[in-house]
Amino acid sequence: MKSELTLHISERTLFAEGDAFGETGTYERIKGRVCYAVDPQEEAFSRITDLDKAPTNEKGLVEYSTDFLILKPQNPKKGNRRLFFDWGNRGNIRCLQFFNDALASNDPKTREHAGNGFLFRRGYTLVFAGWQGDLLAGDGRFLMDLPVASNHGISITGQVRSEFILEESGITTQPLSGWANTRSHPTVSLDTNQASLTRRLYADASREEIPSDQWMFARDEGGSGLDGVSKQTAIVPSDTNIYLPGGFE
Structure with a gap:
């Protein structure tokens, strides 16, 4: 063929x-x-x-x-x-x-x-x-x-590893792919107990695990209120984003 x-x-x-x-x-x-x-x-x-x-x-x-x-x-x-x-x-x-x-x-x-x-x-x-x-x-x-x-028609699942490197503070949401222009593998569950999130200061530094109740599979959405003045935000569950309330460091 x-x-x-x-x-x-x-x-x-x-x-x-x-x-x-x-x-x-x-x-x-x-x-x-x-x-x-x-x-x-x-x-x-x-x-x-x-x-x-x-x-x-x-x-x-x-x-x-x-x-x-x-x-x-x-x-x-x-x-x-x-x-x-x-x-x-x-x-x-x-x-x-x-x-x-x-x-x-x-x-x-x-x-x-x-x-x-x-x-x-x-x-x-x-x-x-x-x-x-x-x-x-x-x-x-x-x-x-x-x-x-x-x-055979059944979705293939497995462990996926992503790394987030941010150059500014105050960012609370990231796509799971780590890139805004790249499609993320959706998580099969929004339960953070079935995943792990760690952080480290340098590439060769020890990893520190972030407790599962301190982050979410979600995204932070914002916009103005009906009066056009007040700012509003919402935390929306998402299988392709990660949300860290304290911000990525």
């Missing part, structure tokens, strides 16, 4: 307003969605965790998809025949900032987004795609849709 890959192109336009980059000339941008269907029995995919527990289509293939963007020489013969794949950072484009001193953008279009043109003058084809399946939408991040593994 062979794996499949399908490109769905939603946009194909000139990049950087048609400006030329040295001998390489003009670039074009190709944007869309790429859909994969892979054979879970293939040896190349054997190291993917729980792939054998993912749902399959009528061909027995596991389907998933991701956003993609390609910036390539409009005339391929003027390129250097090399592909630069930017893995990105949590769905964000980084290579144009690091190599081209360009303005940060997850949807580069303009001459300003090309920066000093370093990679383009040298004829590279740049490819950006999502690879992280737990990201949430926002800021133009490259997202990947992955199937949910199960044990």
